Amino acid sequence: MIGNKENAPAAEIGGLHGVVGFHIRLAHGAxxxxxxxxxxxxxxxxxxxxxxxxxGDHPGISQIEVGSRLAMDRATTMTIVNRLQDRAFLRxxxxxxxxxxxxxxxxxxGKAALAKAKxxxxxxxxxxxxxxxxxxxxxxxxxxxxxxx
Amino acid sequence: MIGNKENAPAAEIGGLHGVVGFHIRLAHGAxxxxxxxxxxxxxxxxxxxxxxxxxGDHPGISQIEVGSRLAMDRATTMTIVNRLQDRAFLRxxxxxxxxxxxxxxxxxxGKAALAKAKxxxxxxxxxxxxxxxxxxxxxxxxxxxxxxx
DNA sequence: TATTGTTATACTCTATAACTATA
DNA sequence: TATAGTTATAGAGTATAACAATA
Numbered sequence: 461m462i463g464n465k466e467n468a469p470a471a472e473i474g475g476l477h478g479v480v481g482f483h484i485r486l487a488h489g490a491x492x493x494x495x496x497x498x499x500x501x502x503x504x505x506x507x508x509x510x511x512x513x514x515x516g517d518h519p520g521i522s523q524i525e526v527g528s529r530l531a532m533d534r535a536t537t538m539t540i541v542n543r544l545q546d547r548a549f550l551r552x553x554x555x556x557x558x559x560x561x562x563x564x565x566x567x568x569x570g571k572a573a574l575a576k577a578k579x580x581x582x583x584x585x586x587x588x589x590x591x592x593x594x595x596x597x598x599x600x601x602x603x604x605x606x607x608x609x
Numbered sequence: 610m611i612g613n614k615e616n617a618p619a620a621e622i623g624g625l626h627g628v629v630g631f632h633i634r635l636a637h638g639a640x641x642x643x644x645x646x647x648x649x650x651x652x653x654x655x656x657x658x659x660x661x662x663x664x665g666d667h668p669g670i671s672q673i674e675v676g677s678r679l680a681m682d683r684a685t686t687m688t689i690v691n692r693l694q695d696r697a698f699l700r701x702x703x704x705x706x707x708x709x710x711x712x713x714x715x716x717x718x719g720k721a722a723l724a725k726a727k728x729x730x731x732x733x734x735x736x737x738x739x740x741x742x743x744x745x746x747x748x749x750x751x752x753x754x755x756x757x758x
Numbered sequence: 759t760a761t762t763g764t765t766a767t768a769c770t771c772t773a774t775a776a777c778t779a780t781a
Numbered sequence: 782t783a784t785a786g787t788t789a790t791a792g793a794g795t796a797t798a799a800c801a802a803t804a
Contacts, residue, residue, distance in 0.1 A: 474666035486757035488637035517623035608635035
């Protein structure tokens with residue numbers, strides 16, 4: 461969960477250098493570590509923030525929908541929602557429209573946590589974007605979207 | 610380890626769309642899942658292949674060096690090397706130059722596994738690169754490197 | 759003292775499988 | 782039958798802490 465102090469991946473990786481997936485993984489790792497450092501004290505992971513954010517934007521959203529938008533398995537979604545519920549950041553409510561669904565809502569504590577998280581995200585994103593021009597950021601996001609869409 | 614069948618992350622993610630780190634994580638997840646599908650039967654993870662590849666390129670490399678180049682903790686490197694050693698894909702040898710170090714070497718089975726893995730990587734990379742021009746691939750790798758270097 | 763490896767431990771993410779309830 | 786949620790289980794990656802051996 462906590463950052464790796466010896467974080468430079470070093471130069472010579474030989475044949476691996478030509479592998480795009482390898483660079484995605486390294487970049488993801490670097491972002492993950494910086495995120496963890498930023499969120500020390502707030503005790504929230506990337507996934508937890510994403511779920512909080514999504515529920516905040518869409519009160520009453522179902523678990524399956526959260527999973528779908530975040531590319532997560534139903535079971536994976538469960539564990540994350542469970543943890544958030546245990547900490548009283550969100551609550552489940554049986555949907556009246558469809559009895560199979562759980563409608564998710566942020567609690568007041570959850571709203572407060574999300575607000576704090578968004579501030580942290582801001583500085584984390586500033587760190588990430590600092591190495592790019594605005595046009596490059598746009599291009600990067602667009603290219604990454606081509607991968608995950 | 611195995612692929613997520615409902616893999617489309619869906620469109621409307623609201624405010625999260627503007628978060629670069631979010632797109633990196635989604636893209637990483639998509640690549641991870643496709644990788645897993647490609648490597649079913651070979652039973653190797655991204656990290657394991659990276660270590661095999663690195664040791665193949667640099668026979669006698671130390672664990673700490675592998676960890677450094679792959680941006681991994683010492684303990685994390687241990688668990689991966691252990692698994693590879695348990696499957697007899699590589700072996701440890703006390704370094705004669707520095708008694709603290711373990712020199713890593715591929716076994717014949719390890720070399721065979723790496724050769725197969727490289728073939729799989731090829732098709733996996735083809736899938737990944739198919740959505741980009743050569744110039745875009747280059748730009749993407751360059752931008753990702755700016756993040757992880 | 760610093761570095762490398764090791765062991766123990768813990769947490770998160772990820773997924774499969776089987777089951778329940780509802781549609 | 783299909784979908785949403787749930788529970789149990791498992792493997793992989795990540796890291797901290799404490800310790801041993803070597804430099």
